[in-house]
Amino acid sequence: MAILSAPRAPYASDPARSRGRLVAEPPSPSRNDFRRDCDRIIHSAAFRRLKYKTQVFVFHEGDHYRTRLTHTLEVQQIARSLARVLGLDEDLAEALSLAHDLGHPPFGHAGERALDDALRAYGGFDHNAQALRIVTALERRYASFDGLNLTWETLEGLVKHNGPLTDRDGRPVGRYRDHGVPQAIADYARLFDLQLWSYASAEAQVAAISDDIAYDAHDIDDGLRAGLFTVADLDDVPFVGGIVRDIRRRHPGLDPARFAHELIRRLITWMIEDVAAESVRRLEALAPSSVEDIRDAGNPVIAFSAAMTEAEHGIKDFLFPRMYRHPRVAQVMGEAEGVLRDLFRHFLRSPEAMPEEWQSGLAGADEAVRARRAGDFIAGMTDRFALEEHRRFFDSTPELR
Incomplete structure (x- = not known):
């Protein structure tokens, strides 16, 4: 394609016409709303932790393999290139690229399988739903609200980038047809309607x-x-x-x-x-x-x-x-799943083993609340922190090599 960039398309998302944020904020004098979303994601703790989260190979297997962070930056670069060629909003495309893997737990898809199994009785684990929880509740950096208070357009894209989650009557479709829309997404959509039935931008x-x-x-x-x-x-x-x-x-x-x-x-x-x-x-x-x-x-x-x-x-x-x-990868990931299953059982049984800020509000809480809190804590871990925590509580921790 000969075109290196295109003029702004009439169907591009426009930060000046954003549907806004759940908590109203005064505009920035120097950045549009989508640019602010990019910057908030980059400065989040969850984004920094991607440096030590597995893409395919565990982080210490070699300095040249991708991690979640380097993969995210590569997605960002490709997305900006495509948005530029198609006349779309580059900042929104970048924000969504930067945020798309925030919800992944340690050890890649093996970690997701382990947490999904552990939380099966409590709604399961879905990395898109977890990303939404991170940017709307679990990040606590601002005095006026929990989460990052991102724009509607960024939240919509984070949840629906792979297509609609329901039909117009609210029935789950696609990958959610059998088990339903994750509770975190359904609950938030009632609070700030993300139109789960439509395609995203x-x-x-x-x-x-x-x-x-x-x-x-x-x-x-x-x-x-x-x-x-x-x-x-x-x-x-x-x-x-x-x-x-x-x-x-x-x-x-x-x-x-x-x-x-x-x-x-x-x-x-x-x-x-x-x-x-x-x-x-x-x-x-x-x-x-x-x-x-x-x-x-x-x-x-x-x-x-x-x-x-x-x-x-x-x-x-x-x-x-x-x-x-591959047998080499499968063996490492199987051992990694075991690490997370052990940690989940331990924190569910002994929530006092989690840091003090993660114990808040758990006194007298039912098992479902305690299970989700343990899942949130584990999902936010890096590979190496998960291994360190496992060594604290268990006599035998795999080397994952």
């Missing part, structure tokens, strides 16, 4: 697809670096194999490190260009005149082409058994 959709681009490309990079598979193994992966063969033809004898960087660079570029072209096609067909037209469209407006969608599924099909379920 184009900026939120940009953040979601940027997440896909980032982890597809960078998990290939980390998998190669870790020796879980080789470049030769990628020959038959849709789309990726074509890039591999072209690099071999153009740069025979290229050393493995440069080869991997060239592959990832091209893969990200082509995926971004594909999303930009397909999104322009969809937007031209829809001809939206406002952000509300995007929300009411009935389908995403930011998407891969059909060919790239098939290729992207092929990348995930390749990575799943060779990386996410």
Whole structure:
């Protein structure tokens, strides 16, 4: 795509027309509302903790693997690029990219599985719901309110970046059809209606697809670096194999490190260009005149082409058994799940073992309240703090290597 940036689109989210914050605040003299949201997220404790939270590899396995923080920054960069090309609001796209992984517990998806199992009788655990809890309640930095008091548009995008959660009659859809909308989201939507039945803004959709681009490309990079598979193994992966063969033809004898960087660079570029072209096609067909037209469209407006969608599924099909379920990774993650299950049982049984500020209001509380508090405490831990806490209470803590 030749266009490096586009004029502001009529369907872009406009900070001057934001639906506002739950708690009214005076405007900033130097920043618009979406920029303030970005800055509040960056300065939050939850954002800092992403530095020591697993993406795929536990943080101490090597300095060159992605963590939740470096992954988040890569998503942010891709989202800003796409928003610029499509004439969308870059600050909102950035805010949503920065916040999208705040709710992940330690040890990546293994940690989420462990907490979801532990909290099954109390509503389960969902990282999007946890991110909402963090930015609306658990962060306590301001004198006038709990949470970060983010704009409606940022909260909407945080909850709905993957699409509607309900139909117009309130029935759960998609991934929430079987178990219902997480209680934290349902409760907050009654307080500050996030219109769970509609699509989110184009900026939120940009953040979601940027997440896909980032982890597809960078998990290939980390998998190669870790020796879980080789470049030769990628020959038959849709789309990726074509890039591999072209690099071999153009740069025979290229050393493995440069080869991997060239592959990832091209893969990200082509995926971004594909999303930009397909999104322009969809937007031209829809001809939206406002952000509300995007929300009411009935389908995403930011998407891969059909060919790239098939290729992207092929990348995930390749990575799943060779990386996410690789015996080395699976063993470490299985041990990590055990660490969090042990901690949950301990804190549920002995809430006084948590720091004093986490014990507030638990005297006489029922088991569901105590369980959610223990879950919140554990979800906020970094990998290394979870291991340190486990060593405090248990005789045997795995090395996770």
